[in-house]
Amino acid sequence: MQPRPVHAAHAGTYAGDVSPQLAWQWLQSGEAVLVDVRSDAEREWVGFVPGAVAVAWKQWPGMVLNPRFDGAIQQAGAGGRKLVLLCRSGVRSIAAAKRATELGLEAYNILEGFEGDPDEHAHRGFKGGWRHHGLPWRQN
Numbered sequence: 001m002q003p004r005p006v007h008a009a010h011a012g013t014y015a016g017d018v019s020p021q022l023a024w025q026w027l028q029s030g031e032a033v034l035v036d037v038r039s040d041a042e043r044e045w046v047g048f049v050p051g052a053v054a055v056a057w058k059q060w061p062g063m064v065l066n067p068r069f070d071g072a073i074q075q076a077g078a079g080g081r082k083l084v085l086l087c088r089s090g091v092r093s094i095a096a097a098k099r100a101t102e103l104g105l106e107a108y109n110i111l112e113g114f115e116g117d118p119d120e121h122a123h124r125g126f127k128g129g130w131r132h133h134g135l136p137w138r139q140n
Contacts, residue, residue: 014097015082015108020130023084023110027051032082035073037096038114039063042088046115047139049086049130057087057096069096070103077105086130089113 018026026032034049037057048054055072058065066072073096077083083105085093090113100107114137116129131137 014094014101015106017090017109017111018084019111020133020135023086023108024135026082026084032084032108033076035076035083035085035096036114037085037087037093042114044140046088047131047137049114049135049137052086055096057092057099069099073100073105073107074103077103077107080106083107084110086110087113088115088124089117089129 023032023034027034034052035055036043036049036052037055039056039058039060040054041060043054053076055069055076056066057069073083077100083100085097085100085107087093087096090109090111093109093113097107097109110130112128112130112132114130115124116132117127118124119126125131
Protein backbone atom coordinates (compact mmCIF):
# COMPACT_ATOMS: atom_id res chain seq x y z
CA MET A 1 0.00 0.00 0.00
CA GLN A 2 1.39 3.37 -1.00
CA PRO A 3 1.44 5.97 1.82
CA ARG A 4 -1.05 8.78 1.46
CA PRO A 5 0.56 12.17 0.88
CA VAL A 6 0.60 15.07 3.28
CA HIS A 7 -2.62 17.06 3.14
CA ALA A 8 -2.06 20.81 3.26
CA ALA A 9 -5.69 21.68 3.96
CA HIS A 10 -4.81 23.05 7.36
CA ALA A 11 -2.24 25.58 6.21
CA GLY A 12 -1.85 28.31 8.78
CA THR A 13 -3.14 26.29 11.74
CA TYR A 14 -0.74 23.31 11.57
CA ALA A 15 1.51 21.71 8.96
CA GLY A 16 -1.04 19.10 7.80
CA ASP A 17 -2.22 15.53 8.14
CA VAL A 18 -0.21 12.43 7.29
CA SER A 19 -1.16 8.77 7.06
CA PRO A 20 0.22 6.40 9.70
CA GLN A 21 2.35 4.80 6.98
CA LEU A 22 3.91 8.09 5.91
CA ALA A 23 4.58 9.04 9.54
CA TRP A 24 6.36 5.68 10.01
CA GLN A 25 8.37 6.29 6.84
CA TRP A 26 9.47 9.69 8.16
CA LEU A 27 10.40 8.16 11.52
CA GLN A 28 12.50 5.44 9.91
CA SER A 29 14.37 7.96 7.78
CA GLY A 30 15.00 10.24 10.78
CA GLU A 31 12.96 12.97 9.11
CA ALA A 32 10.53 13.35 12.03
CA VAL A 33 9.98 12.67 15.72
CA LEU A 34 6.84 10.84 16.86
CA VAL A 35 5.07 12.53 19.77
CA ASP A 36 2.33 10.53 21.47
CA VAL A 37 -0.11 13.07 22.93
CA ARG A 38 -2.39 10.51 24.61
CA SER A 39 -2.64 10.36 28.38
CA ASP A 40 -0.22 8.29 30.44
CA ALA A 41 -3.12 5.94 31.25
CA GLU A 42 -3.87 5.31 27.57
CA ARG A 43 -0.27 4.50 26.76
CA GLU A 44 -0.02 2.21 29.76
CA TRP A 45 -3.31 0.33 29.28
CA VAL A 46 -3.84 0.38 25.50
CA GLY A 47 -0.31 0.33 24.08
CA PHE A 48 2.44 2.59 22.84
CA VAL A 49 4.88 3.08 19.99
CA PRO A 50 8.46 2.26 21.06
CA GLY A 51 10.69 5.32 20.85
CA ALA A 52 7.83 7.82 20.76
CA VAL A 53 8.17 10.93 22.90
CA ALA A 54 5.32 10.98 25.44
CA VAL A 55 3.82 14.48 25.79
CA ALA A 56 0.20 14.25 26.93
CA TRP A 57 -2.13 16.94 25.57
CA LYS A 58 -4.68 16.17 28.29
CA GLN A 59 -4.18 14.08 31.42
CA TRP A 60 -6.24 11.48 33.19
CA PRO A 61 -8.29 11.76 35.34
CA GLY A 62 -10.55 14.51 34.16
CA MET A 63 -8.77 14.99 30.82
CA VAL A 64 -7.51 18.44 31.79
CA LEU A 65 -4.93 20.23 29.66
CA ASN A 66 -1.37 19.30 30.56
CA PRO A 67 0.27 22.44 32.02
CA ARG A 68 3.69 21.11 30.95
CA PHE A 69 2.70 20.54 27.31
CA ASP A 70 4.31 23.70 25.88
CA GLY A 71 7.74 23.10 27.37
CA ALA A 72 7.76 19.39 26.57
CA ILE A 73 6.65 19.82 22.94
CA GLN A 74 9.23 22.57 22.42
CA GLN A 75 11.90 20.21 23.72
CA ALA A 76 10.69 17.45 21.36
CA GLY A 77 10.90 19.84 18.40
CA ALA A 78 14.22 21.42 19.41
CA GLY A 79 16.51 22.22 16.52
CA GLY A 80 13.66 22.47 14.04
CA ARG A 81 12.80 18.76 14.08
CA LYS A 82 9.55 17.89 12.27
CA LEU A 83 6.94 16.47 14.67
CA VAL A 84 4.24 13.90 13.89
CA LEU A 85 1.59 13.78 16.61
CA LEU A 86 -0.42 10.70 17.54
CA CYS A 87 -3.52 10.33 19.75
CA ARG A 88 -6.27 7.70 19.96
CA SER A 89 -8.27 8.68 16.87
CA GLY A 90 -6.59 11.73 15.32
CA VAL A 91 -8.65 14.41 17.09
CA ARG A 92 -6.61 15.51 20.13
CA SER A 93 -3.49 15.39 17.99
CA ILE A 94 -5.00 18.10 15.75
CA ALA A 95 -5.44 20.40 18.76
CA ALA A 96 -1.92 19.57 19.93
CA ALA A 97 -0.49 20.18 16.43
CA LYS A 98 -2.22 23.58 16.31
CA ARG A 99 -0.68 24.52 19.67
CA ALA A 100 2.76 23.28 18.62
CA THR A 101 2.49 25.38 15.45
CA GLU A 102 1.57 28.44 17.54
CA LEU A 103 4.83 27.79 19.42
CA GLY A 104 6.75 27.92 16.13
CA LEU A 105 7.14 24.18 15.51
CA GLU A 106 6.47 22.13 12.35
CA ALA A 107 3.77 19.75 13.56
CA TYR A 108 1.66 17.21 11.66
CA ASN A 109 -1.38 15.20 12.76
CA ILE A 110 -1.32 11.44 12.15
CA LEU A 111 -4.64 10.49 10.57
CA GLU A 112 -6.67 7.72 12.22
CA GLY A 113 -4.63 7.89 15.44
CA PHE A 114 -3.40 4.86 17.34
CA GLU A 115 -6.71 2.97 17.47
CA GLY A 116 -8.72 4.30 14.52
CA ASP A 117 -12.47 4.89 14.36
CA PRO A 118 -15.02 2.71 16.17
CA ASP A 119 -16.60 -0.09 14.13
CA GLU A 120 -20.31 -0.99 14.05
CA HIS A 121 -19.93 -2.51 17.56
CA ALA A 122 -18.21 0.63 18.92
CA HIS A 123 -14.87 -1.21 19.12
CA ARG A 124 -11.68 0.51 18.09
CA GLY A 125 -8.67 -1.10 16.46
CA PHE A 126 -10.48 -2.60 13.45
CA LYS A 127 -11.08 0.49 11.27
CA GLY A 128 -7.80 2.23 10.65
CA GLY A 129 -5.19 3.44 13.06
CA TRP A 130 -1.51 2.81 13.75
CA ARG A 131 -2.09 -0.68 15.17
CA HIS A 132 -4.52 -1.73 12.43
CA HIS A 133 -1.90 -0.94 9.76
CA GLY A 134 0.59 -3.27 11.44
CA LEU A 135 3.05 -0.56 12.44
CA PRO A 136 5.30 -1.14 15.48
CA TRP A 137 3.68 -0.96 18.91
CA ARG A 138 3.90 -2.67 22.27
CA GLN A 139 1.65 -3.28 25.22
CA ASN A 140 2.63 -3.62 28.88
